[in-house]
Amino acid sequence: MNDRAAAGGTADAPADYRVLVVDDDLDMVAFLARLLRDEGLKVETAGDGASALMQVMTSPPDLILLDVMMPGVSGFDVCRQLKGDESTALIPIVLVTALEDSESRVRGIEAGADDFLSKPVKREELIARVKTLRRLHDTRKELESRRLAAEVQRKEAIRSAFSRYISPRLADRIAEAAGEHGDPFKGRAQRTSVVALFADLRGFTRLTERNEVGAVVAMLNEYFAVLTEAAYQHDGTIFNMAGDSLLVGFNVPFAQADAAERAWRTALEMVARFEPVAASWRERHGLEVGVGIGMCAGEAIIGNVGSTHYASYTIIGNPVNTAARLMQMAAAGEVLVCGPLFERIRQLVPAGHVAMRGDVTLRGKSESIPVFAVRAGARENA
């Protein structure tokens, strides 16, 4: 039996580069540990493969010097296990083998060893190999930290860019889902089922006629702030804002199994949130205004549309066109819903608030579609 006193445990060296020495021969452990500590490295030791695995799992070192021939879990087994585990695969492993033992070296390479050290161990060779691996380790850490910093910066830029159009939660998801390079939506045009919601301001023309330009802009900002908050609350994506109209999509860019319900709740929220604003405008400017909404579900194309100079993340297709037409027909505080979408939200709509508008033939359409009118606010159909 060897004398364990010489093997030592965790050294007190102040270095932050930690080497785990694994050998069942404790004289060998003591020898290697002494040489490494003389170089200012922090050394930990293990006397068998199982202990080594346990130590690595609880406190991963920066480098492992691993004897091959150990009873129980061999050096090859330790190496294979650590290299097969994503959390430990990057820890460099130097297998300590007999110089002429080429078979062990081949097996070591197959097990994933990064380097070899010959027994008997020469001080200069040991130090040279450890220094080289430490340099590689430092370089890798530096690159990794730079990569992480760049990644954080890039995701923040994406989050910042998209948070103007979509809810902060969706912006976070896009930033997380973004690949390594550039625009997460690049080349991802797709046809998908969507719910389109168009909202605009009834009485907008009078508003622009009666007020100064600065006041109109301030009022529009107040109006859009209310509508976008409502859209974000239900994770809608804002695709377009023009004049006084706003286009919000659901089930894009991420699937929403409850897209119809979200759209309906957004519509209610828009009308409800705008009511105090409308009341204030009525009082201050004598204006009668309200939000009119059109909603429709169906297949649409989603993607970046435009030129190399200007492009926008756009939603195109029948449900969008239909929602736009319905919006034009909707009175203040009224939500017009196409038939198929209404079937999906029927249970949410109070019976007394809905009326069948009948089959409506929309401008530019040859076929008529069933349309339902829902009174959404306190000032219904104002």
Place this chain on the structure above:
Amino acid sequence: MTKNIHTVVIAKDLADLIPVFFRNRQKEVETLRSALAAGEFEQLRQLGHRMRGVGNSYGFAKVSEVGKQLEDAAKGGDKAAIAACIGEYADYLDKVQVVYE
């Protein structure tokens, strides 16, 4: 001091490890003798292999040399050769002198 064939020069920074090293070598001799008496050739081979690795690492080339001979003899199951190796090893450990530089 006159250096003879049993004088070994060892790096100063290993000085405090050497007494332990020799205690373990003496124990090794006993283990080798027991293994030979029991005909445990695999154990003898492993001990020889270990001596080969650790001996010259510390600077004791003779320990590695005898370890290699032991390993080979154990592989061939050559009891006489093994006994000779153990005798040579024990004799060396009795006579070796260490100089620290």
